[in-house]
Amino acid sequence: MLKINVSASVFLLILLISCSTKKPPNFVFILVDDLGWADVKCNNPKSFYETPNIDKLAENGVRFTQAYSANPVCSPTRAAIMTGKHPNRLNITDWIPGDDPIDRLLLGPQDSNELALEEITIAEKLKEKGFKTGFIGKWHFGDEGFFPENQGFDINIGGHAKGSPPGGYYSPYKNPKLKDDPEGEYLTDRLTDESIRFFTENKENPFFLYLAYYTVHTPIQAAKKHTEKYELKRKMLGLDSIPHQKEGEGWTKLMQEDAAYASMVAAMDVNVGRIVDALKELGLDKNTWIIFTSDNGGLSTFRRINAPTSNEPLRAGKGWCYEGGIRVPLIIAGAGITEKGKVTEQPAVSMDFYTTILSIAGIQHEKNDGENLLPVLSENKVLNRDELFWHFPHYHGSGWKPGSAMRKGDWKLVVHYENKQTELFNLADDPGETTDISENYPGKTVELRKILNARLTDSDAKLPLPNQNFSS
Numbered sequence: 001m002l003k004i005n006v007s008a009s010v011f012l013l014i015l016l017i018s019c020s021t022k023k024p025p026n027f028v029f030i031l032v033d034d035l036g037w038a039d040v041k042c043n044n045p046k047s048f049y050e051t052p053n054i055d056k057l058a059e060n061g062v063r064f065t066q067a068y069s070a071n072p073v074c075s076p077t078r079a080a081i082m083t084g085k086h087p088n089r090l091n092i093t094d095w096i097p098g099d100d101p102i103d104r105l106l107l108g109p110q111d112s113n114e115l116a117l118e119e120i121t122i123a124e125k126l127k128e129k130g131f132k133t134g135f136i137g138k139w140h141f142g143d144e145g146f147f148p149e150n151q152g153f154d155i156n157i158g159g160h161a162k163g164s165p166p167g168g169y170y171s172p173y174k175n176p177k178l179k180d181d182p183e184g185e186y187l188t189d190r191l192t193d194e195s196i197r198f199f200t201e202n203k204e205n206p207f208f209l210y211l212a213y214y215t216v217h218t219p220i221q222a223a224k225k226h227t228e229k230y231e232l233k234r235k236m237l238g239l240d241s242i243p244h245q246k247e248g249e250g251w252t253k254l255m256q257e258d259a260a261y262a263s264m265v266a267a268m269d270v271n272v273g274r275i276v277d278a279l280k281e282l283g284l285d286k287n288t289w290i291i292f293t294s295d296n297g298g299l300s301t302f303r304r305i306n307a308p309t310s311n312e313p314l315r316a317g318k319g320w321c322y323e324g325g326i327r328v329p330l331i332i333a334g335a336g337i338t339e340k341g342k343v344t345e346q347p348a349v350s351m352d353f354y355t356t357i358l359s360i361a362g363i364q365h366e367k368n369d370g371e372n373l374l375p376v377l378s379e380n381k382v383l384n385r386d387e388l389f390w391h392f393p394h395y396h397g398s399g400w401k402p403g404s405a406m407r408k409g410d411w412k413l414v415v416h417y418e419n420k421q422t423e424l425f426n427l428a429d430d431p432g433e434t435t436d437i438s439e440n441y442p443g444k445t446v447e448l449r450k451i452l453n454a455r456l457t458d459s460d461a462k463l464p465l466p467n468q469n470f471s472s
Contacts, residue, residue, distance in 0.1 A: 024129070024130075024131070024206040025334070026206055026207050026208070026288040027207070027289050027360075028195075028275065028279070029081075029208070029209065029210045029211065030211050030293070031138075031213070031295060032268060033212070033213060033216060033295055034318055035216055035298065036294070036299075036311045036328075037297065037298070037314060037328055039051075039298055039309060040054055040055075041054070041055050042058045042331075043063075043065065048237075048256035049265040050266065050269070051269040054331065057272065057290065057292060057333055059340065060340050060341070061333025061334070061337055061340065061342075062331070062342045062376070063330070064347075065343060065344070065345050066347045066348070067348040068328065068349045069295055069297070069326050069327075070087050070349055070350035070351060070390070071093065071326075071391075071392060072320055073094065073296055073319060073392070073396065074138075074140060075094070075095045075163070076093050076094065077350050078139075078140060078141065078295055079092045079141065080351050081354065082121045082141075083119045083121060084351050084354030084355055084370040085119070085368055088391055089369070089460055091111050091112045092111055092112050093109070093111045093391060093392065093461075093462070096113050096114070096140055096141065096161075096163070097113050098113075102467070104418075104467060104470060105418050105466070105467055106395075106401075106417060106465065106467055108394035108402060113142055114141055114142025117146065120365075120366070121151045122152075123148070123151060123152030123210070126361065127154070128363075131207055132206070133154050133155075134154060134195075134198045134202075134207065134208070134209045135148035135155065135157070135210045136156075136191050136194050136198065137157075137191050137210075137211055138159065138163065138217075139156075139158075139212070140161070143161045144161075153210070157177060158191060159212070160176050164218055168219055168221050169186060169215070169221040169223075170183075170184055170187070171187075171190070173187060188213055188271050191271075192211075192275060195275060199282055203283075211275070215265075216265060216308070220260050222259070222263040222264065223266060225263075226266040226267055226270075227260065230259035231259040234257050237257075239255065239257035242306065243255060244306075247316050248399040250302055250400075251304065252300055252324075253300045253305075256312075258309065288334065289336075289357070291357075292329065292332075294328040294329055296325060296326065297314070297317050297318050297326055297327060298311050298317050299318045300316065300318070301318070301319065301320060301324075301325075301400075303397065303398070311327075312432075313431060314327055314432060319396035319399075319400045320396075321390050321404065321414055325400075326405075334360070336360065336374070338378050338379070338380065347385070348371075351368060351371075352371050352373050354370050355368060356373040356374055359372045371385050388406065388407045389405065389452055389456070390405045391461050393464045401416060401417070401418045402417045404456065406448060406451065406452040408451065410428040412427050414433075422445060422449060423438055424436060424437050425437065
């Protein structure tokens with residue numbers, strides 16, 4: 001009996017030591033700039049673009065069909081990801097530095113041009129617990145003094161004040177945080193090279209890599225090795241006359257066909273595959289979580305004809321609070337996922353990543369605006385949340401005028417401040433938001449407007465103000 005008890009004690013001791021020395025997971029967060037929900041083949045089988053590597057990632061993870069960005073433009077969403085807070089609380093509600101006109105009926109509120117250093121970023125939380133933190137790509141949170149290295153990242157490659165690549169997508173890049181390599185090198189390839197170097201150098205440590213591709217943001221510069229394929233595809237499909245639809249002061253493209261844009265998507269997809277392959281080759285794939293998403297909807301609506309992409313069947317695009325501007329691709333893959341290839345309709349939003357990553361890492365944090373998605377990933381549970389809201393009180397070059405929106409269940413409310421119009425949609429019946437049913441459901445419209453107003457107040461939202469100097 002004594003021998004059995006001793007053996008059991010030794011086994012328990014070994015088990016406890018094993019558990020206590022288990023290596024924390026790694027995290028690779030991939031954020032693609034301006035990638036629309038419909039730009040990814042697994043979301044949109046009719047897509048003109050082909051994304052086999054992203055589709056494969058979805059087959060090995062969980063794909064969220066109703067994931068949202070926190071805002072229809074970049075900087076606010078990126079701030080929400082970095083802090084787990086709604087953009088309103090951070091006073092970052094427009095792209096930095098913004099471009100609100102002064103000759104319009106309303107004046108957009110003054111917001112911040114940087115992410116305050118007092119905010120506790122996800123990188124700072126992870127770094128405290130021994131994670132190596134790397135930032136590679138687009139930052140867009142302020143100028144010198146507010147760069148990634150000031151916000152918890154051990155390394156910063158490519159992150160600076162600008163929101164689009166100052167030298168374009170081919171070296172020389174004219175990026176103060178990215179050394180030029182041979183002339184003609186493609187930026188998306190280079191950022192992936194740097195990411196793989198980061199994995200290799202830190203494979204013995206837990207790490208958090210935030211890979212923020214500049215692609216597919218303008219300028220639309222073709223990845224030359226993929227262009228011919230899509231030019232031939234466009235010709236074969238006879239995509240010569242592209243339909244557009246009037247949207248406010250802009251025009252929404254209703255069909256994908258741009259070969260240059262398609263080549264940029266293709267290059268990005270190939271590089272996502274390179275990231276996954278590198279993790280496998282280094283033996284890191286079994287202990288690494290990958291999150292793949294976008295900062296806002298695709299750029300499908302312009303003041304002029306022929307934007308780069310189309311978000312069909314969703315309405316409008318980047319800069320708008322309709323679904324095309326805020327619904328984004330989201331795929332999460334990792335060792336804790338119980339059902340690979342799962343597709344969920346549970347809404348998720350940018351603030352959730354902060355909470356989810358820290359929960360997976362076992363790190364406590366202050367209450368924020370995000371939900372923990374881990375129960376959805378590993379336990380097939382349903383989140384209690386049924387409300388999301390957006391606030392974009394600025395004019396945008398796509399034709400959007402100041403407004404807000406909220407979703408509660410399948411109901412979606414869109415409020416326009418300039419003409420005081422309120423629209424109501426049922427996304428289950430009308431995912432393209434084609435028919436305003438506010439007059440048919442006045443009670444529901446009033447109910448949602450009250451909830452939206454309360455959420456705006458709770459989050460310290462700033463509203464646009466009448467322009468006293470405006471004369472029509």
